[in-house]
Amino acid sequence: MFYHDDELQFEVEVEDPDPRYAKMLQQALGGQEGEMRVALQYMFQAFAIPKEKNEVRQFLMETATEELGHIEMIATAISKNLQNASDEARREARESDPMIAEMMRSGQPRQALSAGLHAMPVDANGNPFTGNFVVASGNLAADMYANVMAESTGRLLATRLYEMTDDPGMEQMWEYNIARDTMHQNQWHAALEDLGEHRPVPNSFDQSKENQEYNYTFMSTYKDERDDPKQPWTSGESPDGKSEFTYTPRQPGGGQPDLDEMIDEMYNEVN
Amino acid sequence: MFYHDDELQFEVEVEDPDPRYAKMLQQALGGQEGEMRVALQYMFQAFAIPKEKNEVRQFLMETATEELGHIEMIATAISKNLQNASDEARREARESDPMIAEMMRSGQPRQALSAGLHAMPVDANGNPFTGNFVVASGNLAADMYANVMAESTGRLLATRLYEMTDDPGMEQMWEYNIARDTMHQNQWHAALEDLGEHRPVPNSFDQSKENQEYNYTFMSTYKDERDDPKQPWTSGESPDGKSEFTYTPRQPGGGQPDLDEMIDEMYNEVN
Amino acid sequence: MFYHDDELQFEVEVEDPDPRYAKMLQQALGGQEGEMRVALQYMFQAFAIPKEKNEVRQFLMETATEELGHIEMIATAISKNLQNASDEARREARESDPMIAEMMRSGQPRQALSAGLHAMPVDANGNPFTGNFVVASGNLAADMYANVMAESTGRLLATRLYEMTDDPGMEQMWEYNIARDTMHQNQWHAALEDLGEHRPVPNSFDQSKENQEYNYTFMSTYKDERDDPKQPWTSGESPDGKSEFTYTPRQPGGGQPDLDEMIDEMYNEVN
Amino acid sequence: MFYHDDELQFEVEVEDPDPRYAKMLQQALGGQEGEMRVALQYMFQAFAIPKEKNEVRQFLMETATEELGHIEMIATAISKNLQNASDEARREARESDPMIAEMMRSGQPRQALSAGLHAMPVDANGNPFTGNFVVASGNLAADMYANVMAESTGRLLATRLYEMTDDPGMEQMWEYNIARDTMHQNQWHAALEDLGEHRPVPNSFDQSKENQEYNYTFMSTYKDERDDPKQPWTSGESPDGKSEFTYTPRQPGGGQPDLDEMIDEMYNEVN
Amino acid sequence: MFYHDDELQFEVEVEDPDPRYAKMLQQALGGQEGEMRVALQYMFQAFAIPKEKNEVRQFLMETATEELGHIEMIATAISKNLQNASDEARREARESDPMIAEMMRSGQPRQALSAGLHAMPVDANGNPFTGNFVVASGNLAADMYANVMAESTGRLLATRLYEMTDDPGMEQMWEYNIARDTMHQNQWHAALEDLGEHRPVPNSFDQSKENQEYNYTFMSTYKDERDDPKQPWTSGESPDGKSEFTYTPRQPGGGQPDLDEMIDEMYNEVN
Amino acid sequence: MFYHDDELQFEVEVEDPDPRYAKMLQQALGGQEGEMRVALQYMFQAFAIPKEKNEVRQFLMETATEELGHIEMIATAISKNLQNASDEARREARESDPMIAEMMRSGQPRQALSAGLHAMPVDANGNPFTGNFVVASGNLAADMYANVMAESTGRLLATRLYEMTDDPGMEQMWEYNIARDTMHQNQWHAALEDLGEHRPVPNSFDQSKENQEYNYTFMSTYKDERDDPKQPWTSGESPDGKSEFTYTPRQPGGGQPDLDEMIDEMYNEVN
Secondary structure (H helix, E strand, O other), X not given: OEEEOOOOOOOOOOOOOOHHHHHHXXXXXXXXXXXXXXXXXXXXXXXXXXXXXXXXXXXXXXXXXXXXXXXXXXXXXXXXXXXXXXXXXXXXXXXXXXXXXXXXXXXXXXXXXXXXXXOOOEOOOOOEOEHHHOOOOOOHHHHHHHHHHHHHHHHHHHXXXXXXXXXXXXXXXXXXXXXXXXXXXXXXHHHHHHHOOOOOOOOOOOHHHOOOOOOOEEEOOEOOOOOOOOOOOOOOEXXXXXXXXXXXXXXXXXXXXXXXXXXXXXXOOOO | OEEXXXXXXXXXXXXXXXXXXXXXXXXXXXXXXXHHHHHHHHHHHHHOXXXXXXXXXXXXXXXXHHHHXXXXXXXXXXXXXXXXXXXXXXXXXXXXXXXXXXXXXXXXXXXXXXXXXXXXXXXXXXXXXXXXXXXXXXXXXXXXXXXXXXXXXXHHHHXXXXXXXXXXXXXXXXXXXXXXXXXXHHHHXXXXXXXXXXXXXXXXXXXXXXXXXXXXXXXXXXXXXXOOOOOOOOOEEOOOOOOEEEEEOOOOOOOOOOOOOOOHHHOOOOO | OEEEOOOOOOOOOOOOOOHHHHHHHHHHHHOOOOHHHHHHHHHHHHHOOOHHHHHHHXXXXXXXXXXXXXXXXXXXXXXXXXXXXXXXXXXXXXOOOHHHHHHHHOOOOHHHHOOOXXXXXXXXOOOEOEXXXXXXXXXXXXXXXXXXXXXXXXXXXXXXXXXXXOOHHHHHHHHHHHHHHHHHHHHHHHHHHHHOOOOOOOOOOOHHHOOOOOOOEEEOOEOOOOXXXXXXXXXXXXXXXXXXXXEEOOOOOOOOOOOOOOOHHHOOOOO | OEEEOOOOOOOXXXXXXXXXXXXXXXXXXXXXXXXXXXXXXXXXXXXXXXXXXXXXXXXXXXXXHHHHHHHHHHHHHHHHHOOOOOHXXXXXXXXXXXXXXXXXXXXXXXXXXXXXXXXXXEOOOOOEOEHHHOOOOOOHHHHHHHHHHHHHHHHHHHHHHHHOOOOHHHHHHHHHHHHHHHHHHHHHHHHHHHHOOOOOOOOOOOHHHOOOOOOOXXXXXXXXXXXXXXXXXXXXXXXOOOOEOEEEOOOOOOOOOOOOOOOHHHOOOOO | OEEEOOOOOOXXXXXXXXXXXXXXXXXXXXXXXXXXXXXXXXHHHHHOOOHHHHHHHHHHHHHHHHHXXXXXXXXXXXXXHOOOOOHHHHHHHOOOOHHHHHHHHOOOOHHHHOOOOOOOOEOXXXXXXXXXXXXXXXXXXXXXXHHHHHHHHHHHHHHHHHHOOOOHHHHHHHHHHXXXXXXXXXXXXXXXXHXXXXXXXXXXXXXXXXXXXXXXXXXXXXXXXXXXXXXXXXXXXXXXOOOEOEEEOOOOXXXXXXXXXXXXXXXXXXX | OEEEOOOOOOOOOOOOOOHHHHHHHXXXXXXXXXXXXXXXXXXXXXXXXXXXXXXXXXXXXXXXXXXXXXXXXXXXXXXXXXXXXXHHHHHHHOOOOHHHHHHHHOOOOHHHHOOOOOOOOXXXXXXXXXXXXXOOOOOHHHHHHHHHHXXXXXXHHHHHHHHOOOOHHHHHHHHHHHHHHHHHHXXXXXXXXXXXXXXXXXXXXXXXXXXXXXOOEEEOOEOOOOOOOOOOOOOXXXXXXXXXXXXXXXXXXXXXXXOOOOOHHHOOOOO
């Protein structure tokens, strides 16, 4: 069960509100690299953990819960950036309210039209959050890689947003959030290490069933045949420790696709 | 530039067509773990590589091109599973064509209604492919983790689909495709190793700017304070090799959010 | 059956075309609070009315038909705002056509690229209209509340758009449309009153089947137990007139979720 | 900030797992009438409340937090319905695992293919949850009507799902959840009553600016002129108490739309 | 302005209700080839017609209005197919209501869960209608080709649906609707003929600005160079009457893409 | 199978990078009229061609392959327009990097936030590419009309984009691409001519089954009865050569829809 108290996880202050930055912050809220995604992703992963592994369920759920707190922080930051226009903004807008003037120019005026100058569950392009962002596969190793990826692109987003503001409050918030992304990246890597041998994912599939001719060779698709470029992915031991990379300059060839015509009731005229 | 020839990359035969399996195969075509996603993901990643790293562009583009060939294979497999119903299917359907009877029952009848019993750019639930599936961040390490994740969930999907068929042709196709997923997982790991120290991603961000109090500590969000559970993510060296994990049983606390009322023109009545 | 004539429902004039306002108007056309939504919502609700209640079907369908006329008005307003740039816009754009210059800046350049400077079935953020906006539940009371909500957010949008223009023609159009929203809000409330006792929705569900311990109590989810805040939702008669509100400072507690492991064919490795 | 503990809000037991019911339950999780929607809707509404009205923020946030607990319950119910097939299901499926056989028939096989037989953030049709479901307008009265509507359609969904199961555990869960929906419907109505005069929404818009000729009249759009049908929405006092309904059998008429041709650079050939 | 009366455009009777057919009919309502699409497509095209061409606006709008009537017909057909289960369906379902049993099996149970066994604005796969289906380009010739295409795939869908039913009422409805599709296909072709020389679209673009080397040649992308296959698209006069087709067995070649590295603030590490 | 080499199909140079133009170019990449759509559309159409018509499969696949090359060109053009800001842009932005300043203003800042100033699979409004754009019906004539439409709106988009740039490199790229669109429009028309009599689509449906009273008449939906407007679509031979157009000033009339009430388990209260 979930609980709440009145405190933000960490302070969110904005000295000089900037509606353009409010738009950018939406990516960290409802975007593919945002807090709604990781909160729900870790939560759905936790929902699939069997009772024998309750410590993993707790691990995922505690982090999901922290990300819920980040949703709250970013939403607060967005509202504060939409609240009081700076003097410069006022001068620029002159004839009308500067917030409204900015919304007229904005790529996502729905912050004003639909939300009354507040946060929305959308990304910086103005697209709605979608359940497609959430990856919870039922396989813990696959999920951990999904989480490493989510925190890598998430921290990348945070550093880019950090570069786009000079506001001391916003900088402080990002210094905190980037630190948390550092922790989260590391903790998912720690979980992967704790899993021991898990590659290739899924590791429980009997690898002797794989086609043994093509499972460790780089097959070139370059138009003309080329020599082995001697890259780390064409020779040397494979990272899963189970074989050696080789290089194949051509394709196996599977014959032409040979479809019959479909039943008449489809009215598929092809001539 | 791209080129094509008449051969499939590998043989696609179906002995006993099964329209239900045709529906399942859509996940491997237009789904989040499917071939359209990886083909386009590796392609968009390649599009962002600067000219100094042409060998990386080629690496990504050659694999993208192979995945285009997998799109062709899976689409062929779908059409072949929709082509001639088995005797058993005919008996079951009796009064009408068994394919049409099955489409009437199906969760995605558009294979018949919109495509005349052929493959579509949708997933197994019948949802259209979306550009949201494609991750290309501009940062190579983040992209490589996205690719490891894509090939992990992709190989997981392939093994699940392998378990759902007894058709010898389909089994052979999956033995091949699972082998390729093994290779691709390994090659992206090899590229990550080749990058050297790259964690936390992005590595070029000056870590001294991070909040140093919260970047390597697991902060519990459990309702009541609990002791350190002594897990691999609460103590020991962090996987990036830069610090030690600690455990914090409580939250920093950022004060209450304190928003002012918005401008009158928004008609935000809150009392 | 539907019919059409050449007249708009009400005049649509634009003295000083403004492409930014054309973008804002899209919310009132293809947005969640827009005319396409209500036209289709009332129409689909009407489609579900049994023959015994033909006067309700007519009521819904007549209003749906009026909203079709509003689609026509707003689309005309958008085209007119994209038609002739004002002198000020010309001065600002100088080197190129001011409409094209504005489209280059715009958050939804598809008004030019895809529609040749005309209206599109999208919202102000540029997202396509979706059938998800349409609520038609088969239950008339639930539908009426959906309509009250649609007209409340719709009138709110209209007042916000009214504040964002100084064009006399646009102001006059909104004065008319806001008036119609007033009427529509009132008419759905009148229909709710006419239904008599209908709460809680659905009213025909035998309420004695509900869990009688938790159906009229506010259960606090605050982290720490708190005293009854004595709000209108923690004490006093419940608005459906069937009970008294109480306050419960803690959660019932349902035990830990206890999932078994899934079948092997899923390859769900969790350790 | 949010917190979590290991308990479900209320017990979730399944005696006789049924994968078809697992599919239906998705509507109560990721669907338009589901728990993800209300949890996020109340949360985003809370994010927009100014500091003067902290008791309203708490009210919204406490209920949002409860709905997070319902997400956890429904997700558990879905996994449990996918876990152990009943004897009847085993007999029906004979040759293969009954869960896999059912997934092959299912309208949303991604529960197996993508989630390893677990819950996903999608609805019963298999469509992903979308941020479009979340309504948070910045205006409290409009938000309360959105909440009444959400709980009305939500309780309607719950009663329909209640009728579709005979499992004692599932029935008990719904008896609890329907009770909570009764409470939530009532609490939002109580908040509306507490607001006092608030209609038409938004109430702060100066109604004298509305077009006074058309704000309380039902204008028929029936093809041929008809007499006043004497319905509660064509005569009598309007529910906002501000006027009397009248009936107008014809349309005001706004003249023909009169667009000019667009600039040449659009290549809009119309003849 | 639009109007409505109580009659359907054409009779809709169902002798033997079939919920599976109700699912299929959704494609003709909310699908890419369905009535909502053409109604809105012709309407948005009409919205863009300048006043000089009022007869074209009327032509488009009258057909849009007819398609609104088709929405009404198909929605009625769906409700009627969900209304009374046949005896056979009752026998099959035995223990429970046959409609509910079928909804439990269905690929789109939301017809029951969300709409109370009525039509919804979704397609046969259960995906919501989207504004993306609507094509209105501002260029009349392009629009007419979009309409020919819409009526071609629409009539194809209708013939497929015709083959999937034996119900006399449904057959009669399709015989009517297929006839209307025949008319609509023909009328858009007639409009194209009336436009005179209009190819290539847009015809007003000065063709001398095109690259004259590559505008009428088929450039092979086959992996290995091949001889001219002597097809109607590699030789002979081009259909626009302006040139002769030629065949080019190889690609022009544009050099390697040569991107510089991006600014540091993006944290695009590529090595 | 597909192949690739290092060359672009045609040169892509940008003299004066313009981030606003980079946004516009997204429509030609991930938009409804863009290269991803046609590449995948022709590919999926090819996937459905039976073995007897291999020359058609090749025709479609070779053009699909060329469009893959156009994806590569447009993506390169986007990156180059985001790479080095012009002097003017630098002056305008003054205090910060001009690219970042522009992204703050942009309608799709995700080019920076998510892609590090590179191309994305989205359109100019910032919406993701969707499989819905791809039309492959299984019927060749319907597909050819879909292709004519795609190349008509595609060439229209290209001419509009051509007008929005003065950059010599970009102009040269469009002169090439517009030429290819001219060829592609013509080649699909040539294929239609080669099909011979194919109208109305699908032509194999026995037209004597159509309702013979309504298949060649324009039925007016104008509110009041009007005389035959004597347009090319109300009289004269129909373009399919099979009948004469007539004009019907009124509707057939299908009686009122007469639905029964639904089963009690739906809780559809309508009074």
